[in-house]
Amino acid sequence: MWTLRFICITLLLTPLRKVTGVNLVSAFRRMMGLFAFFYGTLHFVTYVVLDRFAGLVDYPGGYFSLATMKSLTKSIVDDIVKRPYITVGFIAFVLMVPLAITSTKGWIRRMGGKKWALLHRLVYVTAIAGVVHYWWLVKADLTRPQTYAAIVAILLGVRLYYRFTARRSAPRSASASGRQSAPG
Amino acid sequence: MVEVAGECAKKGKYSIDDILKGETIEERVYRHRCVEAWSMVIPWNGIPLANFIKRMEPTSKATHIKFYTAMDRKQMPGIQSEVLDWPYVEGLRMDEAMHPLTILVVGLYGEMLPNQDGAPIRLAVPWKYGFKHVKSINKIEFVTKEPLNTWQRQAPREYGFYANVNPEVDHPRWTQATERRIGEFFRRKTLMFNGYGDQVAGMYSKLDLKKYF
Numbered sequence: 252m253w254t255l256r257f258i259c260i261t262l263l264l265t266p267l268r269k270v271t272g273v274n275l276v277s278a279f280r281r282m283m284g285l286f287a288f289f290y291g292t293l294h295f296v297t298y299v300v301l302d303r304f305a306g307l308v309d310y311p312g313g314y315f316s317l318a319t320m321k322s323l324t325k326s327i328v329d330d331i332v333k334r335p336y337i338t339v340g341f342i343a344f345v346l347m348v349p350l351a352i353t354s355t356k357g358w359i360r361r362m363g364g365k366k367w368a369l370l371h372r373l374v375y376v377t378a379i380a381g382v383v384h385y386w387w388l389v390k391a392d393l394t395r396p397q398t399y400a401a402i403v404a405i406l407l408g409v410r411l412y413y414r415f416t417a418r419r420s421a422p423r424s425a426s427a428s429g430r431q432s433a434p435g
Numbered sequence: 436m437v438e439v440a441g442e443c444a445k446k447g448k449y450s451i452d453d454i455l456k457g458e459t460i461e462e463r464v465y466r467h468r469c470v471e472a473w474s475m476v477i478p479w480n481g482i483p484l485a486n487f488i489k490r491m492e493p494t495s496k497a498t499h500i501k502f503y504t505a506m507d508r509k510q511m512p513g514i515q516s517e518v519l520d521w522p523y524v525e526g527l528r529m530d531e532a533m534h535p536l537t538i539l540v541v542g543l544y545g546e547m548l549p550n551q552d553g554a555p556i557r558l559a560v561p562w563k564y565g566f567k568h569v570k571s572i573n574k575i576e577f578v579t580k581e582p583l584n585t586w587q588r589q590a591p592r593e594y595g596f597y598a599n600v601n602p603e604v605d606h607p608r609w610t611q612a613t614e615r616r617i618g619e620f621f622r623r624k625t626l627m628f629n630g631y632g633d634q635v636a637g638m639y640s641k642l643d644l645k646k647y648f
Contacts, residue, residue, distance in 0.1 A: 301620075305615070305620050306610070306613050306615075308622065308624055387608075390471075391590075392516065392518040
């Protein structure tokens with residue numbers, strides 16, 4: 252839940268700058284993204300320990316033996332393959348890993364702004380996969396997943412809109428400098 | 436008040452006192468297994484549903500029994516949201532309803548049944564998933580065909596009419612092979628018919644339990 256909230260906040264900062272001129276991107280975006288990754292990690296660890304590990308029933312050679320770890324791995328992999336809502340949840344999480352690793356100044360410099368920005372567009376996929384994961388796991392009341400779907404749709408829609416309008420005005424204003432400043 | 440309707444001789448409205456008249460309230464300690472894979476051991480207080488059914492004198496046409504849950508917008512603000520098609524409806528086949536393990540519950544841990552647990556009267560059918568244990572019953576109807584229960588109507592791929600606890604038939608989104616007893620860290624193996632197979636398996640000997648889950 253908090254993972255998705257922080258993803259939304261992260262995605263909000265760039266459009267906020269464009270619309271209101273308030274620039275929180277440089278100060279907060281990395282932190283918000285890392286918070287999302289932090290909560291995503293907690294969520295994944297909880298799933299692995301409370302759901303998978305505690306659900307093994309058999310612990311050959313003890314709780315932390317090699318055989319137990321093998322069957323734990325198998326149980327996780329099988330679950331990811333078998334259940335679509337786990338699959339998309341796992342995708343959403345895994346795609347955050349390279350973003351968290353390359354979130355430092357050093358990595359931006361090493362990769363170069365353009366490449367880095369391209370890589371970090373993966374956050375869009377995480378946002379969508381996160382919403383789908385939530386949508387598919389609820390039992391009956393879809394209100395909350397629908398709310399998050401709407402928020403993510405607006406935040407991504409705003410980007411499409413800016414991209415579209417920027418492309419149309421590009422020949423005249425050559426706004427390349429604006430385009431360089433990373434996705435959001 | 437519980438309204439009794441349908442294929443029976445003694446249609447009418449019955450208070451909880453009417454229902455309990457001449458009955459001995461027994462304590463039954465049952466395993467309780469939710470379809471969402473948590474479980475508990477619960478000391479219910481109640482009477483066999485069979486006793487009440489016999490008093491209502493169902494006709495030979497009655498094949499199933501259908502339960503309706505109370506729906507009071509003032510007391511139950513949650514029903515404002517149309518998450519489910521209220522009122523909540525559940526049902527049992529007649530032989531399941533008459534089974535000695537099936538009870539009408541009026542108490543919990545020796546106390547009166549709290550509102551949130553289905554006061555004033557609810558069902559317990561320990562070999563079935565928790566959602567069959569319909570709460571706050573205000574109408575019982577003897578019917579001539581299998582009723583469409585609320586969760587089956589909501590998601591027929593995920594919830595069936597029988598809803599017998601079965602570790603071999605997974606819910607599409609999670610395993611039913613194991614369960615977490617509330618308060619425990621490690622999950623337990625789920626037992627066929629929640630461990631009541633000796634008493635109830637005979638009723639389903641001709642049924643394909645993978646199809647009729």
